[in-house]
Amino acid sequence: MFSEITMSQRDVDVSDFADAPRTVPSLQTLFSRQAVEKFEGGTAVFWEGDPASHVFEVVEGVLRVFKIISEGRRVITGFIYPGDLLGVSLKDHYLYTAEAVTTTKLRRFGRTRFQDEINHSPELRPQLFARLCDEMAAAQDQMVLLARKSAEERVASFLLIIARRLSGNRQAAPVIEIPMTRLDMADYLGLTIETVSRTMTKLIASGVIAPCGRHAVTVCKLGKLALLAGEADDEDKHVASADSVRRAVWPN
Amino acid sequence: MFSEITMSQRDVDVSDFADAPRTVPSLQTLFSRQAVEKFEGGTAVFWEGDPASHVFEVVEGVLRVFKIISEGRRVITGFIYPGDLLGVSLKDHYLYTAEAVTTTKLRRFGRTRFQDEINHSPELRPQLFARLCDEMAAAQDQMVLLARKSAEERVASFLLIIARRLSGNRQAAPVIEIPMTRLDMADYLGLTIETVSRTMTKLIASGVIAPCGRHAVTVCKLGKLALLAGEADDEDKHVASADSVRRAVWPN
DNA sequence: GTAATTTTGTGACCGATTGTAACAGCCCGA
DNA sequence: TCGGGCTGTTACAATCGGTCACAAAATTAC
Numbered sequence: 088m089f090s091e092i093t094m095s096q097r098d099v100d101v102s103d104f105a106d107a108p109r110t111v112p113s114l115q116t117l118f119s120r121q122a123v124e125k126f127e128g129g130t131a132v133f134w135e136g137d138p139a140s141h142v143f144e145v146v147e148g149v150l151r152v153f154k155i156i157s158e159g160r161r162v163i164t165g166f167i168y169p170g171d172l173l174g175v176s177l178k179d180h181y182l183y184t185a186e187a188v189t190t191t192k193l194r195r196f197g198r199t200r201f202q203d204e205i206n207h208s209p210e211l212r213p214q215l216f217a218r219l220c221d222e223m224a225a226a227q228d229q230m231v232l233l234a235r236k237s238a239e240e241r242v243a244s245f246l247l248i249i250a251r252r253l254s255g256n257r258q259a260a261p262v263i264e265i266p267m268t269r270l271d272m273a274d275y276l277g278l279t280i281e282t283v284s285r286t287m288t289k290l291i292a293s294g295v296i297a298p299c300g301r302h303a304v305t306v307c308k309l310g311k312l313a314l315l316a317g318e319a320d321d322e323d324k325h326v327a328s329a330d331s332v333r334r335a336v337w338p339n
Numbered sequence: 340m341f342s343e344i345t346m347s348q349r350d351v352d353v354s355d356f357a358d359a360p361r362t363v364p365s366l367q368t369l370f371s372r373q374a375v376e377k378f379e380g381g382t383a384v385f386w387e388g389d390p391a392s393h394v395f396e397v398v399e400g401v402l403r404v405f406k407i408i409s410e411g412r413r414v415i416t417g418f419i420y421p422g423d424l425l426g427v428s429l430k431d432h433y434l435y436t437a438e439a440v441t442t443t444k445l446r447r448f449g450r451t452r453f454q455d456e457i458n459h460s461p462e463l464r465p466q467l468f469a470r471l472c473d474e475m476a477a478a479q480d481q482m483v484l485l486a487r488k489s490a491e492e493r494v495a496s497f498l499l500i501i502a503r504r505l506s507g508n509r510q511a512a513p514v515i516e517i518p519m520t521r522l523d524m525a526d527y528l529g530l531t532i533e534t535v536s537r538t539m540t541k542l543i544a545s546g547v548i549a550p551c552g553r554h555a556v557t558v559c560k561l562g563k564l565a566l567l568a569g570e571a572d573d574e575d576k577h578v579a580s581a582d583s584v585r586r587a588v589w590p591n
Numbered sequence: 592g593t594a595a596t597t598t599t600g601t602g603a604c605c606g607a608t609t610g611t612a613a614c615a616g617c618c619c620g621a
Numbered sequence: 622t623c624g625g626g627c628t629g630t631t632a633c634a635a636t637c638g639g640t641c642a643c644a645a646a647a648t649t650a651c
Contacts, residue, residue, distance in 0.1 A: 268597095269599065280600095281600085281601085283599095285600080287600095288600075301598090301599085
């Protein structure tokens, strides 16, 4: 049984698929033969509790992945972008609902067949593993955000997260597309729409970002944004890693 | 590169190690040859940012795994119990600090050698995968807790979580040992020690739990506790899974 | 193209949780 | 056995974000 996981591509190079038809198999090549399916915005791909029959690769569009707890409280655990995998799981049932935010194109793969392919390929396995691990790291960052960050820090963090997603994961792009609604942002950040709205207004007023239509902003002061997001404590961490005194010794 | 993950045993049967010396290799057998190391309470096993040199198996005791963000804000992402793995990662550096809560006994394994063993064993791989997936599911539950649950729901959820850990994962034991401090609980639940204290007092006053020494409580009304934890919405989820109309069709 | 509906923005007020502080209880060593 | 330090508890005030209400803008429907 697989646990339910959503995996982002992150550091996997997509180019080796486009350029080299018969070199090292990648997770992209695995899906490339499958038909592309289209989901309109607001449509569910699968629901929490459904039998976990397939694994998906996002070709185009953005999805939200969420859980509902009693009486309309919703928690979005992540947004899924092109190149990401969706529904990778060892469990028999999906642990969350996946819904298209924008019109989305997906490729589908039978769960059992997917597992077989992964198990039999020494090249694919580490790729899947790396994605799992990245996903776990992202989940931990999200826990930090939800547990200890202020409303302003959360919104700033969110903007940085999607900025990095858009611009091939490195160096945030100047213009950030925000396809999701304020309610999506709120449910992702553990806030209300009003607070998200107010905080966005505040960030605009302080000149950190500038509105760019309804569903996009321009980042004016990237450094300030990163500072507001609470990412300014890297010195401590490097000191920690360099401090060999505090490191555990290996008696073996 | 591996992401940083902490893995719990959950549904892995430990007995096959004790009873059958030479049958299917398990993650336990992998570590069983390694020397046991002892860490006093409050001692760090490794620090966030340290080179990720080893993977650990907890033999005895409880550990906390946490990240620090600027000026003393700490987030505990998980507690590690006997049978759990610690520090499994594809990254070069640990993503969090691991510290003994109580006096702890660990077995250590070189990261590279661990990866090799996993890669070469078709039996071990799914076990590790299953743990990763369980860990991911737990992380998502934690996100739900931090994003949308009230102080009372969080504390109730916490009590249930550790109750299930203690009693072999099924059916909470009547007496729950709580080896961690209020500060640990607070940093795990995204609250302050005062709120944790007040909420515990409230749960005691309402007769849901009863104090049992300083670091343990007796669960008097398990059903009420589960209710307070916000776990009473399973009907909805089963309805969702049965409703095949809403399920995505497979055009292939 | 206009109306209906949804989404977003903004203000006033409210409430849960936090911060501050004082105190009580426990553990440990002197 | 007696402090000293740490952990935990309780009370009260402060605050951040939530709730409520409504207006404006955007999107969709007709």
